[in-house]
Amino acid sequence: MGLVLLPKVIEVGDEGSFYLGNLDQVAKRAAEYIKSNRVANKMITWGYSYSLWPAYLVTACCGTEMAAASGPRFDLERLGFLSYGNPRQSNLVVIDGTLSIKMAKVVRTVWEQMPEPKWVIAMGACVLDGGIFWNSYNTVLARDVLPVDVYVPGCPPRPEALATSVIMLKEKIKEQQAKYLRRSRKGALNKEGVSSE
Amino acid sequence: MTQEIKTIPFTYEALSQLKMSEGVLELQIGPAHAGSGHMRIVAWVEGDTVVKVDPDIGFVHRGVEKLSEDRIYIKAIPMVERPSLVDTVNANLGYVMALERLLGIEPPPRAQYIRVITAEISRIMSHLYGIAIYGIFMGSSTVFMWAMADREPFIDLLQELTGARITYSHIIPGGVRWDLPKDFAENAEIALKYLENRTKDYEKVWINNPVVVARSMGVGKLSAEGAIRLGVVGPNLRASGVKYDIRKEEPYAAYEEFDFEVPTFKEGDSYSRLLQRVEEIKQSIHIIRQALKRLPDGKIIYEDYYKRMSPLMKKIYDEKGRVKFTLMLTSLSPPKGEAVSRVEGGRGEMFYYLVSDGGKAPYRFRVVTPSFRNLPFFTHVMPGHKLADIPVIYGSIDYFPPEADR
Amino acid sequence: MSSEQLEKLSGLLGGTAKVAYNERSNLIRIEVERGELRNVAVQLRDYGFDHCSSVTVVDYPKEDLMEVVWHLSSYSRSEVSRYTIGLVTSVSRSKPEVASLTDVWESALFLERETHEMFGVNFVGHPDLRPLLLPEELMGTWPLRKDYQLKKKREDVFKKGGASL
Numbered sequence: 001m002g003l004v005l006l007p008k009v010i011e012v013g014d015e016g017s018f019y020l021g022n023l024d025q026v027a028k029r030a031a032e033y034i035k036s037n038r039v040a041n042k043m044i045t046w047g048y049s050y051s052l053w054p055a056y057l058v059t060a061c062c063g064t065e066m067a068a069a070s071g072p073r074f075d076l077e078r079l080g081f082l083s084y085g086n087p088r089q090s091n092l093v094v095i096d097g098t099l100s101i102k103m104a105k106v107v108r109t110v111w112e113q114m115p116e117p118k119w120v121i122a123m124g125a126c127v128l129d130g131g132i133f134w135n136s137y138n139t140v141l142a143r144d145v146l147p148v149d150v151y152v153p154g155c156p157p158r159p160e161a162l163a164t165s166v167i168m169l170k171e172k173i174k175e176q177q178a179k180y181l182r183r184s185r186k187g188a189l190n191k192e193g194v195s196s197e
Numbered sequence: 198m199t200q201e202i203k204t205i206p207f208t209y210e211a212l213s214q215l216k217m218s219e220g221v222l223e224l225q226i227g228p229a230h231a232g233s234g235h236m237r238i239v240a241w242v243e244g245d246t247v248v249k250v251d252p253d254i255g256f257v258h259r260g261v262e263k264l265s266e267d268r269i270y271i272k273a274i275p276m277v278e279r280p281s282l283v284d285t286v287n288a289n290l291g292y293v294m295a296l297e298r299l300l301g302i303e304p305p306p307r308a309q310y311i312r313v314i315t316a317e318i319s320r321i322m323s324h325l326y327g328i329a330i331y332g333i334f335m336g337s338s339t340v341f342m343w344a345m346a347d348r349e350p351f352i353d354l355l356q357e358l359t360g361a362r363i364t365y366s367h368i369i370p371g372g373v374r375w376d377l378p379k380d381f382a383e384n385a386e387i388a389l390k391y392l393e394n395r396t397k398d399y400e401k402v403w404i405n406n407p408v409v410v411a412r413s414m415g416v417g418k419l420s421a422e423g424a425i426r427l428g429v430v431g432p433n434l435r436a437s438g439v440k441y442d443i444r445k446e447e448p449y450a451a452y453e454e455f456d457f458e459v460p461t462f463k464e465g466d467s468y469s470r471l472l473q474r475v476e477e478i479k480q481s482i483h484i485i486r487q488a489l490k491r492l493p494d495g496k497i498i499y500e501d502y503y504k505r506m507s508p509l510m511k512k513i514y515d516e517k518g519r520v521k522f523t524l525m526l527t528s529l530s531p532p533k534g535e536a537v538s539r540v541e542g543g544r545g546e547m548f549y550y551l552v553s554d555g556g557k558a559p560y561r562f563r564v565v566t567p568s569f570r571n572l573p574f575f576t577h578v579m580p581g582h583k584l585a586d587i588p589v590i591y592g593s594i595d596y597f598p599p600e601a602d603r
Numbered sequence: 604m605s606s607e608q609l610e611k612l613s614g615l616l617g618g619t620a621k622v623a624y625n626e627r628s629n630l631i632r633i634e635v636e637r638g639e640l641r642n643v644a645v646q647l648r649d650y651g652f653d654h655c656s657s658v659t660v661v662d663y664p665k666e667d668l669m670e671v672v673w674h675l676s677s678y679s680r681s682e683v684s685r686y687t688i689g690l691v692t693s694v695s696r697s698k699p700e701v702a703s704l705t706d707v708w709e710s711a712l713f714l715e716r717e718t719h720e721m722f723g724v725n726f727v728g729h730p731d732l733r734p735l736l737l738p739e740e741l742m743g744t745w746p747l748r749k750d751y752q753l754k755k756k757r758e759d760v761f762k763k764g765g766a767s768l
Contacts, residue, residue, distance in 0.1 A: 536625075
């Protein structure tokens with residue numbers, strides 16, 4: 001096992017000197033190896049899907065239904081959903097409501113500040129295809145600004161719909177991780193040791 | 198600490214002079230922040246004292262006034278409800294009142310009583326939301342959870358009546374759309390009694406809490422002359438000592454037949470604004486009880502519109518108490534003219550101005566919401582306080598950015 | 604409002620102001636010329652109308668004019684607190700300029716700022732006419748005027764189906 005892990009990083013150069021190779025590539029290959037282990041993959045999936053922490057960003061009127069969903073009747077915290085103040089330590093963006101031009105710039109900046117891996121839930125009819133304000137001079141669609149993972153229709157959607165969308169996102173994360181595991185085992189890693197997808 | 202009302206010059210020369218003086222730091226409390234809502238508060242601080250505040254709004258501006266010129270009259274009802282999302286019935290009522298004044302019709306008495314009942318329930322929900330946001334801005338999640346939970350019985354009441362959680366579109370020109378179900382009066386009594394018992398819990402935990410008293414007493418003071426000069430509206434105005442409520446000054450929709458009081462406080466600081474909202478909830482409970490006792494019988498839609506319904510629609514009305522949209526309602530064209538209406542919402546006075554030129558869409562529709570008129574609190578009241586007082590003042594005036602931006 | 608009260612009010616304001624009363628909305632409409640605007644405003648404020656509810660513009664491109672409307676109500680005088688006054692003056696569309704009334708009613712500060720960025724009317728004497736609601740890209744396009752067109756990508760669908768607007 002150990003011999004398979006260490007790629008040909010030790011080469012004998014001229015006059016017997018050692019060439020240790022690129023440490024960055026070594027670290028990447030080590031991480032890929034750990035993540036393609038079946039047990040570790042399951043633990044990482046469990047960690048991602050049960051701690052989806054959104055950044056504090058309220059976009060428009062669907063925010064009241066998200067606040068009601070964090071209330072005691074439709075408790076979203078039991079699914080691991082806790083709003084956190086620092087975008088650099090959160091991994092979810094919930095776009096609730098219409099995106100105006102000013103707000104789209106802010107959302108894009110917050111998105112770029114978050115580290116990988118990260119996901120987006122888009123809530124409401126206004127981000128699907130315009131909603132009732134579809135031909136306004138100041139609105140933008142969400143898919144022109146960010147890559148969206150789950151859409152929740154409604155105007156505003158019920159808090160149970162938001163809870164269902166969080167569960168759907170967990171299924172999507174599990175599928176993504178299982179696909180990664182299959183491809184790495186099949187040897188879809190290319191020469192440099194990085195997965196080809 | 199006492200705060201005089203002074204007009205701060207907004208010229209660019211004054212701005213650049215502020216920047217050059219030493220020790221003045223510009224802070225941007227932006228939209229991605231736990232204590233700012235959907236707006237950006239730009240504050241200049243010197244040490245710990247706030248020198249100048251400039252609100253940067255417009256993050257939720259969708260252009261309701263321009264869009265309504267492109268759609269028929271009845272389609273403006275959901276567009277007017279969505280901005281003031283916590284208090285939708287009063288917004289709906291104001292627009293429909295202006296439209297009825299243009300058309301020259303009056304709804305029957307039973308419809309007026311149902312309008313009053315739903316409007317007062319909406320006012321209770323709006324005040325509870327204000328208390329929740331005030332709590333979470335001060336850092337207490339207990340009051341946030343309690344107030345959000347106490348809104349749910351009233352949401353269930355209106356969900357049984359209309360089918361939706363918060364955006365009902367219940368009031369249409371000529372009357373209302375659904376009649377009260379048979380057990381509405383008993384369920385309403387259960388919900389009201391529950392809320393009356395809960396106010397004792399709130400008093401023990403939140404209103405008599407020494408932390409709340411220390412942080413909010415004496416903070417954000419506004420005198421009566423200052424309130425009249427700056428043009429603030431709603432509970433903020435009444436907590437400063439001015440006794441002005443549109444339900445008493447220009448009564449609309451059967452409010453003349455109920456007897457209720459308009460509470461006021463003298464001090465005008467954040468603590469009295471909190472107490473003002475609790476007192477208004479008690480008055481709303483009193484009005485709902487009177488209305489349920491004396492509910493008149495009759496139709497819930499204007500007589501002329503009822504006569505023009507098809508036989509199938511009349512059958513649905515007689516069996517289920519539900520008004521379906523006739524061709525008359527979807528092709529309204531009022532005569533040429535203008536109309537103005539004012540409603541007392543949960544946060545203050547909502548103003549509607551409608552100009553018609555005889556077509557199917559409005560020629561000009563103007564709406565001014567109460568949050569937009571509470572904006573001078575940022576520029577004139579906040580300077581002089583400490584930095585930690587900004588969320589306290591913001592939460593106490595109950596400013597809701599989607600409503601201000603429309 | 605009774606006709607004696609109306610006559611007293613119009614006598615107070617001088618000869619050139621036209622006063623009309625709309626009974627359904629309790630609206631008193633007062634039309635003045637641009638030069639007399641400030642005097643009439645001060646008279647109304649001293650009479651008891653001390654709150655400015657709304658500032659707006661109604662655009663008539665066919666007659667080539669814009670009407671600027673201030674809506675006023677009263678907080679302190681109880682016998683007139685049920686009425687709303689609409690103070691109207693006309694400006695030309697090519698050069699829209701009118702005197703600002705922020706020194707008469709300070710509650711008109713943010714309202715005039717919003718009207719300026721939506722219509723392009725210049726309020727002479729306002730301390731701060733920066734954009735309030737619109738982003739920087741839309742500043743200068745005056746969105747609420749009648750000749751600004753909205754996006755209409757679904758126009759064909761509406762026309763085919765037969766439903767209007």
